[in-house]
Amino acid sequence: MTHPKCYEKCMKPLDQGGLGMAVPLDYIGIPYTTWESMGQMNLKEFMNEAKEG
Numbered sequence: 001m002t003h004p005k006c007y008e009k010c011m012k013p014l015d016q017g018g019l020g021m022a023v024p025l026d027y028i029g030i031p032y033t034t035w036e037s038m039g040q041m042n043l044k045e046f047m048n049e050a051k052e053g
């Protein structure tokens with residue numbers, strides 16, 4: 001993710017000081033979960049694992 005602080009602000013609920021974008025995105029069916037937030041490693045982490053393994 002290139003702008004994690006912006007992402008957090010957009011997805012945080014309104015009552016917690018965010019923009020509350022998660023609810024409308026869910027409603028209209030637009031996926032917004034990033035692969036990083038789901039725990040998937042990036043290329044650099046993958047290459048480090050490959051070298052160690």
